[in-house]
Amino acid sequence: MSVILLDEPLVPTPPRWRRFVARLLRNPSVVVGGTILILLILLALFAPWVAPYDPFKVNPVQRLKPPSWLHLMGTDEVGRDLFSRLIFGSRYFLLICIVTASISASIGTLLGLIAGAGSVVTESIIMRLIDVMLAFPYILMVLVIVAILGPSLWTGMISIGIAGIPGYARLVRSAVLTVKREDYVVSARALGASEADILFRTILPNVLSPLIVYLAFSMPLAALVTSSLSFIGLGTQPPAPEWGAMLVNSRTYLFSAWWAVTGPGMALFISIFGLNILGNGLRDVLDPRSAA
Amino acid sequence: MMAMQQIETPQTGSPKNVQPLLRITGLTTEFRLEGGRRLQAVQDVDLDIGAGEILGLVGESGSGKSVFAQSILRLVQPPGQVVAGAIAFEGRSVMDMSARELSRWRGRDVGMIFQQPQSCLNPVRRIGWQVAEPLLLQEKLSRKAAWAGAVDLLRAVGIPAPEEKVLAYPHQLSGGQAQRVMIAIALALKPKLLIADEPTTALDVTIQAQILELLRESCRMLGTSLLLVTHDLGVVARLADRVAVMYAGRIVEEGPVETMLTAPAHPYTQGLIGAAPQLGQARGVRLKDIPGTIPDLSRLGAGCAFAPRCDARAGQNLESCTLSQPLPVSIRPRHRALCFAAKASSAVSPCEISP
Incomplete structure (x- = not known):
């Protein structure tokens, strides 16, 4: 082909990701939430080096000591250093976030994609199934699944992961319903893309941004519910330094040793708060209507 | 392209062996x-x-x-x-x-x-x-x-x-x-x-x-x-x-x-070409338009869909236009039109399968 005629010149724009990062950094919620999340990740990664004591080391002489220079956040009822246990607890917190989110996001997204792009029959089957799941109160469904699988950290995470599926499925389905009418989907089909190609290569990348925002909102909720499960004895089992489990162990000393409850409570509060405002910020930044 | 035309042009006899x-x-x-x-x-x-x-x-x-x-x-x-x-x-x-x-x-x-x-x-x-x-x-x-x-x-x-x-x-x-x-x-x-x-x-x-x-x-x-x-x-x-x-x-x-483009047979095509501006056209000459608009496709009658807007129908006062659908008419080799009025202007023979 020999016709080489130059088009009008391209207007130079800075790379998309640079502008995106700049927009992220201008958003205070993203900065605060992101900092908390990064700190959490660093603590989880380097816990053995940061923590001054072994989180499982029992020291009966030092039991229920108030915060001091020796034990920054005091000790619990068997003399374990609370500060070290809180640091190791960040590993559980992140593990819970990641495992529950991957279960609900992967299965929920797949179901939503199929429901949104599939035939009327598959859509009704999937969505009625989702409706049945949504008819159960969230915590009740979690408890039922834990009751079936038996109480432990992993069954707790699995049950919360499953309970989170309907939200993702509905979100993705509605996004697919709008995207699948777009010209580029018709065009991809006209150019020989199979239905699977269209689903995963064309539609999925275009529904990612609402998905990311929902992820940031549902992760802290999942972590909170997992801690609640531990609190009622159906999640993490002692002596694991999971924040929820630590809360339940220390609640009997609420009036005599306030620090034993306050530490894990504050850790949960700050982490969940961080993820939540990160989600808020991401929603604002990723919302196409707010794009400058 | 040229080869194709040469094969297709003498297809008056049996167009079936040539597959488009x-x-x-x-x-x-x-x-x-x-x-x-x-x-x-x-x-x-x-x-x-x-x-x-x-x-x-x-x-x-x-x-x-x-x-x-x-x-x-x-x-x-x-x-x-x-x-x-x-x-x-x-x-x-x-x-x-x-x-x-x-x-x-x-x-x-x-x-x-x-x-x-x-x-x-x-x-x-x-x-x-x-x-x-x-x-x-x-x-x-x-x-x-x-x-x-x-x-x-x-x-x-x-x-x-x-x-x-x-x-x-x-x-x-x-x-x-x-x-x-x-x-x-x-x-x-x-x-x-x-x-x-x-x-x-x-x-x-x-x-x-x-x-x-x-x-x-x-x-x-x-x-x-x-x-x-x-x-x-x-x-x-x-x-x-x-x-x-x-x-x-x-x-x-x-x-x-x-x-x-030079000798359209259908009144609609004639109208389209008449409506297109041409270089060298005298200034001030109004472009011809086709009166009316395209009909509602869900409410078409039995006859030709263009009949209500058609000059030829009005001019020649053809009744069949509003009563039945015209059949394809061969105007010249490889040229056909779907019109009762076109029949009058040229040789009449219903078109075969191929244009």
Whole structure:
């Protein structure tokens, strides 16, 4: 082909990701939430080096000591250093976030994609199934699944992961319903893309941004519910330094040793708060209507 | 193209041994409207496209030409449906293809480009991957080879600095560049037929000419047939070998571009050509218009859909126009029209299967 005629010149724009990062950094919620999340990740990664004591080391002489220079956040009822246990607890917190989110996001997204792009029959089957799941109160469904699988950290995470599926499925389905009418989907089909190609290569990348925002909102909720499960004895089992489990162990000393409850409570509060405002910020930044 | 014409020209005897690339017979596409009404956007269309031929399909907005183009590729989505007719591509029935055969056929043997090039590119993927995708998926090339292929294709369609442009996202392209990219994608697998649905309508005039030139040259080089859907007679005059005119879902006239533009037989085609401005026309002369608008396709009567707007019917006071559907009339070899009035102007013999 020999016709080489130059088009009008391209207007130079800075790379998309640079502008995106700049927009992220201008958003205070993203900065605060992101900092908390990064700190959490660093603590989880380097816990053995940061923590001054072994989180499982029992020291009966030092039991229920108030915060001091020796034990920054005091000790619990068997003399374990609370500060070290809180640091190791960040590993559980992140593990819970990641495992529950991957279960609900992967299965929920797949179901939503199929429901949104599939035939009327598959859509009704999937969505009625989702409706049945949504008819159960969230915590009740979690408890039922834990009751079936038996109480432990992993069954707790699995049950919360499953309970989170309907939200993702509905979100993705509605996004697919709008995207699948777009010209580029018709065009991809006209150019020989199979239905699977269209689903995963064309539609999925275009529904990612609402998905990311929902992820940031549902992760802290999942972590909170997992801690609640531990609190009622159906999640993490002692002596694991999971924040929820630590809360339940220390609640009997609420009036005599306030620090034993306050530490894990504050850790949960700050982490969940961080993820939540990160989600808020991401929603604002990723919302196409707010794009400058 | 020339070879094809020579084979087809003396086909007065037995046209059956000559197989066109694409043969459409009796194609009817229907939309179900709310309240059970039906709208036939494409009605009983017969059309052949020869190998290497450029066929212009002309019609005003709402004439059903886009639906017809999409029907060929079986792209019509519910509530629309192809309810009758056969589409044969090199003798294979497109209507009988399975989903897998269909997606192999699209892209590999036929390509399609659309009116809005920028919204036809996936906004979240780099154009390099979008061009490389047919090579990856259908040709099973390695990622590296497909990427190199994408750069070559972009260079071939006249994208400046293709090595850099492969990394661009669709919103960073101008309309003309986006349409070039679409052409590169559609022609990546050297299809035998390219369907272009108003490829230049959304572009500005200077770019239009470049894109048309690119389309013509690319198709000539690859031996690809082109079905060019447009409402612009000028585009057709520049590019097409043959023209088909669509009105209210039917092809009302079809023939070689020279005779169609100089001696149109159907009153609608005459009206269209009369309505087009010409260079050198005296100033102050009003362009002729066709009175009225295209009818509501869901409320068509028994007769010719153009009858209410037709000068010829009024002039010759033909009664049959409003009573029954006209049959195709052969005006001269390879030129036919769907009109009672056209019968009067030329030799009368119902057209055979082939134009």
